[in-house]
Amino acid sequence: MDKGKVFITGGAGFIGLHVVEQLLERGWSVRIFDNMIRGDRDRANALASGGEVEVIDQDVRAGAAVSAAMKGCDRVIHLAADSINKSQADPFSSVDVNVVGSHNVFASAAELGVQRVVYASSASVYGDPEKLPMHEDDPLSPITPYCIGKRTGEDLLRYYERRSGLSWIALRFFNVYGPGQKTTAYYTSVINHFVNRLRNGEPPVIDGRGEQSMDFIHVKDIARAVVLATESEASNAAINVGTGIDTSVAELARILIDAVGADVEPQFNPRDVLVSRRAADIVRAREMLGFEYSIPVREGMTDLIQYEIAAAAR
Numbered sequence: 001m002d003k004g005k006v007f008i009t010g011g012a013g014f015i016g017l018h019v020v021e022q023l024l025e026r027g028w029s030v031r032i033f034d035n036m037i038r039g040d041r042d043r044a045n046a047l048a049s050g051g052e053v054e055v056i057d058q059d060v061r062a063g064a065a066v067s068a069a070m071k072g073c074d075r076v077i078h079l080a081a082d083s084i085n086k087s088q089a090d091p092f093s094s095v096d097v098n099v100v101g102s103h104n105v106f107a108s109a110a111e112l113g114v115q116r117v118v119y120a121s122s123a124s125v126y127g128d129p130e131k132l133p134m135h136e137d138d139p140l141s142p143i144t145p146y147c148i149g150k151r152t153g154e155d156l157l158r159y160y161e162r163r164s165g166l167s168w169i170a171l172r173f174f175n176v177y178g179p180g181q182k183t184t185a186y187y188t189s190v191i192n193h194f195v196n197r198l199r200n201g202e203p204p205v206i207d208g209r210g211e212q213s214m215d216f217i218h219v220k221d222i223a224r225a226v227v228l229a230t231e232s233e234a235s236n237a238a239i240n241v242g243t244g245i246d247t248s249v250a251e252l253a254r255i256l257i258d259a260v261g262a263d264v265e266p267q268f269n270p271r272d273v274l275v276s277r278r279a280a281d282i283v284r285a286r287e288m289l290g291f292e293y294s295i296p297v298r299e300g301m302t303d304l305i306q307y308e309i310a311a312a313a314r
Ligand SMILES: NC(=O)c1ccc[n+]([C@@H]2O[C@H](COP(=O)([O-])OP(=O)(O)OC[C@H]3O[C@@H](n4cnc5c(N)ncnc54)[C@H](O)[C@@H]3O)[C@@H](O)[C@H]2O)c1
Pocket: 009, 010, 011, 012, 013, 014, 015, 016, 033, 034, 035, 036, 037, 038, 039, 040, 058, 059, 060, 061, 078, 079, 080, 081, 082, 083, 097, 101, 120, 121, 122, 123, 172, 173, 174, 175, 176, 177, 185, 187
């Protein structure tokens, strides 16, 4: 069953490798385009040796390379990006990769007439939400160069839709976690911080009362949403991908203590913290993509801890 070929930038990264696995299961062949700055080269090469995956070690900032490599592909998934923390340290690089690089991908896709572009946008385009759940039509107020770049990416997709009839979906990922994530990942650094303390027999320390919250979504669910968006009849919209549930930092600490099986209580560090909360409105994802999350946060976090314990023992 050969459905056609998907061109995936950032396909050797954390989310990308999960997407590639699900694309292969569904009968797509895959061309990964990744400069390997944070990609897993060994995993990508292992996939390539299986024959269904090609790996092109190139940079999205090189427009001619993007266009040449995209030839012969039916659909495009664009995940390559500079991370949110790098965007504060190096805004020039962030704009180059996330704005110029994204434009190279979208312009090539429009020029080559690919059937669909799926773009990894981010919940951070909303800025600090005024209300929960966060709906796709809420005002956008991106704060960092990363968030500004993600919003610009969505605007560029609308431009190529108007100009060339490009068919696109921008997925606004909420807080993605799961096996394979780098320990420096910004949104989920709180998970690593708590787990490292628990491993050393120390209780997690929570700033304030731990009321700040995130909408944690497992990477396998994110990958499924990406594949659905690649294949769906519906298009030309930004769509949230989250669970719709805001998990507070205090709840997260409790889940991780239980998962590790530690006999400790969280410690609270009384100080004023800005309480930000996040939860996705998930109606559009259900209506347009037929997507609903399948892995509850307690189950997904417990699996992640088991995976990490097993990996540490290897
Ligand atoms: N992880 C999250 O919580 C989250 C949340 C919202 C949005 N996103 C977005 O999802 C996408 C994937 O994120 P991830 O967590 O898998 O990140 P990641 O860093 O693991 O993967 C990004 C991949 O892109 C590659 N890459 C980076 N710069 C490149 C360039 N200039 N040219 C070619 N390849 C390049 C890297 O080598 C890496 O393999 C990104 O666009 C990210 O902004 C992630």
